[in-house]
Amino acid sequence: MQGLLEPEDYVHVLGPKLSPLDELRSVCHATGQEDAFYLCNVDDVVHKMELWRQLLPRVRPHYAVKCNASRVVLNTLAALGAGFDCASKGEIEEVLSLGVDPSRIIFAQPAKPATHIRFAAGRGINLATFDNEEELYKMRALHPKCRLVLRIRCDADDATYCLGIKYGCDAERDAPRLLRTARDLGLQVVGVSFHVGSGCREEHVYRRAVRAARHVFDVAEGLDIRGMRLLDVGGGYPGDPEAEPVFRKMAEAINSSVAEFFPSPDVDVISEPGMYFVSSAFTLAANVHSKREVRSEAGDLESVMYYINDGAYGSFIEAVLDTKRFRGVPLEAHGESCDAVPSSVWGPTCDGTDKVEDGNLLPPLELGSWLLYHNHGAYTVALATGFNGLPTPKVHAVVSTSTWSQLRDRAPFTESHFVPSLATGRRHTSASLADPHPCV
Incomplete structure (x- = not known):
């Protein structure tokens, strides 16, 4: 169970007619506030769960903790009844610390260190994935009672990251051999999982994947393996509006495929969404601390270089990987008559490749201005480092009064988690970020 609350455990309740942007402005304008920070809109996470249950009523989501392990995200999803996809001892420990029952966790890592398997066994985590023979021998030695899920490979043609190059066995060639090995070792295989790729942008792949999973179920039946009752349709679902x-x-394709190949309600269907739940819930606010004008030999202004206090070693790893283009939006509005200038935005480290964006038109920005990066919750908080001794952005969470009323009595939340927002005017200093008082 959770002990004393830390600053980032708190959720700021917005007063009537106040928006998340009002709170973001209040934080930016707080005395002494210059560090980059995230604004997390809890209502957005709740909305995503409502939409998921509307569109995929048969599929129980197990949130991929690796995507964003901010305490407010984990608390919110735990309160909403989500399961959790954990891939390490640390992630399991974090989720269990919320008071989540071990039965709501899948150890979704086909290649697990022995120490992590022992930890999972000792904590009652009894559902885990595998895709190779050596993993079966490890599980027999270290966690023989664990219920196992065979991960197969089925890659989308259009996805940002292909995970099949690292995980997932061939459903036709490898699965029968692995099922026989598991049976002969006395291990219990209970289902099949797949992951079509992170950032998948096509729906047709799900029919192929579910059909392949059905084939594995049929092979298992032919091998007299009983108790196959779980289908895991993986993650990679987009979360931007x-x-x-x-x-x-995608939801339509999954529903129709599951209905076709797994019509029996005896088969439980789960999933491992990550970015779906957090992408649009987070906005990053970064402060412009330096700038440099680039002029031609004739002295004409060609572009402006802005330096902000977050970058590639913080929230913008995808800028270096070249998998996403970023465009900051100034917090303060500028009129249409304002002369926008070709600009580049750079991170705070000494690395010359620490560039966030380039070639975008930005209005003239003064030192101390703020740039906002929306839809910034997936694999940002989780991948930020302290390179060069620089701080990583903290999370400032907000919630509407209506959503607060839904969550306030749901564990792991308690009444003490909720405090008034800065935008209410009751608190105006940066100290309130670290020293909140209960919402009344």
């Missing part, structure tokens, strides 16, 4: 039409098509 503009991608919702794609997600809706």
